[in-house]
Amino acid sequence: MRKTEPRKVDIHEYKHPTGGWGSVISLIRNSARQGLLFSGIWRTMLRQNKPGGFMCVSCSWAKPANAHPFEFCENGAKATFWEQTTRRCDRAFFEKHTVTELLDWPDHDLELEGRLTEPMRYDPQTDRYAPVAWAEAFREIGAELKALDPKSVVFYTSGRASLETSFMYQLLARIYGSSNLPDSSNMCHESTSVGLPESIGSSVGTVEIEDYDRCDMMFFFGHNTGMNAPRLLHPLQKARQRGTTVVTFDPLPERGLQRFKSPQDPVAMLSGSPGTKMSTDYFQLRGGGDIAAITGIAKGVFALDDAAKAAGAKRVLDTDFIADHTAGFAEFEAFVRATTWAEIEARTGLARADLERVAADYAKAERVIANYGMGLTQHRNGTDNVHMLCNLLLMRGNMGRPGAGISPLRGHSNVQGQRTVGITEKPELAPLDTFAERYRFEPPRETGRATVQTCEGIIDGSVKAFLGLGGNFARAVPETGRVEAAWRDMQLHVEIATKLNRTHLLPGKVTYLLPCISRLERDVQASGEQWLSIEDSTACIHGSFGRRKPPSPHVLSEPRIVAELAKATVDGRSSIPWDAWVADYAVVRDEIEHCYPDDFLGFNTRFRQPGGFRRDIEASRRVWKTGSGRANFLVPPSLEADDNVDLTDERALSLLTIRSNDQFNTTIYGYRDRLRGINGTRMVLLMNEADIARLGLREGQEVALESTAGDGIHRRVGGLRVTPHSIPQAIAPATIPSSTR
Incomplete structure (x- = not known):
């Protein structure tokens, strides 16, 4: 395992409010770690979640028309620092380290290496990633896809891709013949x-x-x-x-x-006020x-x-x-x-x-x-x-x-919007007839694979290729160990990403890393600088305009990468002019409006306005699009939310997984869970003191947890530090990298 700076474990009760000086100090510390403390990043932060600025790459909470002077939170700022780091994960890094070696690195350290700078192809002979020309990468990926059954190919999307990219990506998948469009929402909401x-x-x-x-x-x-x-x-x-x-x-x-x-x-910051009771x-x-x-x-x-x-x-x-x-x-x-x-x-x-x-x-x-x-x-x-x-x-x-x-x-910044523009494995949720008529192709009509079915397909070998538009799929899904073990049997693995993560170190027989720019960065195409759009968790559509310099001249925008993949794979199989769409993203927005007229009327003229514009959510008007035509009272089968859990064994605990303060989804910014007073480690098992005594454990003891699911599969997590905490008995929250509560 990579040697990292030793961390002193310090666990104490945190008595301060959220926000306050603790948040400010945390941001200063995080910006310094990314080499940004005395950079122009603070001017950039003044544009975060603002009209004419960029939309945060972290959570999807609403962006108000009348913004605060600092319209970002601690986690949103950390996400910006993390992505705009001065560090670079370039060809010299991959020449130095094999994939097998990198698999032993902590997840935090992988992303800490910084931004990817050029396309890479995995070489199984050297067990290293090596640079490859963009044209060659697209040509070879297209050839691999053409040789596969489309129903065995998965097109995964994380929650950060824009509406424009997501719309193009799902069309690529459907033209190719795949309905396998799982996304991160399958795992959380x-x-x-x-x-x-x-x-x-x-x-x-x-x-x-x-x-x-x-x-x-x-x-x-x-x-x-x-x-x-x-x-x-x-x-x-x-x-x-x-x-x-x-x-x-x-x-x-x-x-x-x-x-x-x-x-x-x-006034509150300079006072001794304990903060508002929330x-x-x-x-x-x-x-x-x-x-x-x-x-x-x-x-x-x-x-x-x-x-x-x-x-x-x-x-x-x-x-x-x-x-x-x-x-x-x-x-x-x-x-x-x-x-x-x-x-x-x-x-x-x-x-x-x-x-x-x-x-x-x-x-x-x-x-x-x-x-x-x-x-x-x-x-x-x-x-x-x-x-x-x-x-x-x-x-x-x-x-x-x-x-x-x-x-x-919701979690990720545009996870809700991706579903709005067609990222779905369910054919009834996409306007397939409109796609067929407008773009002159016949989309598949069967239900595709969601995340669970994708995991099952990777494990049983029926998934032959995985294309990831962002995210860290293997770390986010259930059954991580089984999925990782089976991954190398896939024929093709392609990742569109800004940074290196664990999933990228699971090569198939043919594997590519395609680096993209971030929505914070300047996106210049044939018609000039481009805007993107996202949907927040209140169904408002916002414009996002990046101004920062990309990490390298050899990275491409997500829409450009999707278009080039389409040209290499499904060229001539639809009427879509991919180059024209990439030249001017406003054309893509016009197409979204045509396919989704109720939600996107006047898209190009409305999405830049302060506060964005809201989709027509009919239930907000008491119009109920249910089978009964009414809002339905629906009765649960019992009071149990987890009726598969057997707690009859006195040693059994009900496990909750949680995020630490220095984390967003699978991205680990650091090892300071400030709001719980846990510093220097993420491997903790929070327990009621009565349970600690009942089980004969002691504070600080390292323990392992084993599943009692009863399905014959052995699941075990070790190295967890027993930590007393204020929680109900027979419950044991643990910090695990994929947790998102």
């Missing part, structure tokens, strides 16, 4: 993509950023806002300061939803207890409605909305009333009185937003979690009106 359409007929949330100024109550379920979408803390802080009730459910005490001090506020109530429920908690709140609402009805007072339920807009209410009511408080308390670890108090607050609120993250979606029955949260909002008509609605907090 697939429960949203399935559950919301079943409940309200929309695959995305109904909330706009302006709704946070209008609501009088918010729920947060399973989302570490302080680490994963810190800019949301600003409207949340304003809401708290005007008296909005905020109720949080999460097994872990996350600082962002406890205390926040805004770096935008000089949650009125913060409930550390047992992992997987979300359905039970929501059932308890609903049960309390029904009791209050019964009392109001008996007294002849105003009903607590929105009976008009339920009658006019919903279906399935009677079945939902029966489920809630039949569930006992004993069951709810046992599954949540929470007291009946606390959930009844939340129900009383909910009954008084007029405009309620429910926010949730991957603590709700990454479960075997995550779709039921999404249904239940929708049910809670539907009870009181908190869907499709100002200041209220459902808000899934």
Whole structure:
């Protein structure tokens, strides 16, 4: 393994607010590590998430029309520093190191080497990457693809590619004959993509950023806002300061939803203020207890409605909305009333009185937003979690009106937008007839491979080629070990990337690394400098304009790379003029508007306006595109979100995976998890002190975890440091590189 500077492990309780001077100091430290402290990066940061500037490559939280002076968060700034590093991963680096050697490097150290500078091809004879000319790379990749069955080829997309690139990429795949278009959303919010359409007929949330100024109550379920979408803390802080009730459910005490001090506020920064209390109530429920908690709140609402009805007072339920807009209410009511408080308390670890108090607050609120993250979606029955949260909002008509609605907090900056323009394995979600007529080809109509099916295909050998548009697939997916072991049996592996990561070190028989520019960087094509576009998590489309110098004259834009791959692979099989599209990205936006007219009317004239423009989310207007034509109350099969877990063994724990503070998805910026007070290591197992004692362990002891899934596959993670933490019993969160909660 590569020798790295020894790190002193220091674990202590963190008592400070999110934001504040801790955030400022962290940014100074991170910029210095990338050689940027005294560079022009700080002028660049003033353009981040601003009209006429570039959209952050980190999270997908909304970009307001009236921006703060510093419209970036700690993680967003780290992402910018990480990508704009002065370090270069060039041919000299690959001449020095074999792939086998690099496989032993920590993930953090691989990306720390800096930006890729020219196209590379893996040489199995030397076990090294070597430079290759762009023209040769495209020609050979095209020849390999032509020799393969398109149904055995996967076109994967991470959440960072622009709308223009994503639209072109999915067309390339379909013209080639593949419906295999998995993306990172399959791994994090697939429960949203399935559950919301079943409940309200929309695959995305109904909330706009302006709704946070209008609501009088918010729920947060399973989302570490302080680490994963810190800019949301600003409207949340304003809401708290005007008296909005905020109720949080999460097994872990996350600082962002406890205390926040805004770096935008000089008075607060210079004072000894502990920051704003962000949650009125913060409930550390047992992992997987979300359905039970929501059932308890609903049960309390029904009791209050019964009392109001008996007294002849105003009903607590929105009976008009339920009658006019919903279906399935009677079945939902029966489920809630039949569930006992004993069951709810046992599954949540929470007291009946606390959930009844939340129900009383909910009954008084007029405009309620429910926010949730991957603590709700990454479960075997995550779709039921999404249904239940929708049910809670539907009870009181908190869907499709100002200041209220459902808000899934997405991860990567354009992961939602990629689905909007056709990155989907489901043929019914793409306008295939329009594609066929406009571009004169017949797209495949069968369902393709999502991420799970892609993993299965890599393991069983039916996937013969993998093209990755960004991301670190092997590190992000479940079954990492099995996927990595089978990867070398693939015929072709192609990665479009800015930096080296673990997945790039898993060669197939033919393997290429194709370096691209970032959206922060100047993109000059035949018609001049180009704009890109992205969609945020509130379904607003924004323009993004890069001005920084690319890392090398030998890197290409993502649209250019996709177009060249198309010309080498499917030239003449459609009417698409790939060169004309690359020459002027406005042409691509016109094509997106033609194929998706309801969402992108006036695309080229609207996407640069402050705050972007919002897609037409029909559920926001109480138009329900469901099978019933109504918003649906949907009943879970039980209170269990993870009904495959067997905790009858006294040594069994329920494992949650979490991000550290110096991390975004699989990118590891460093080893300082400041907000949990864990520095110098990421390999920790956070445990309740009673569990540590019960299992005969001690603080600081290294342990291994083994799966009890019962499917005959041995899964083991070792080297985890036992660390006492404030969490419910029989739950053990661990920091693992692919975690994204």
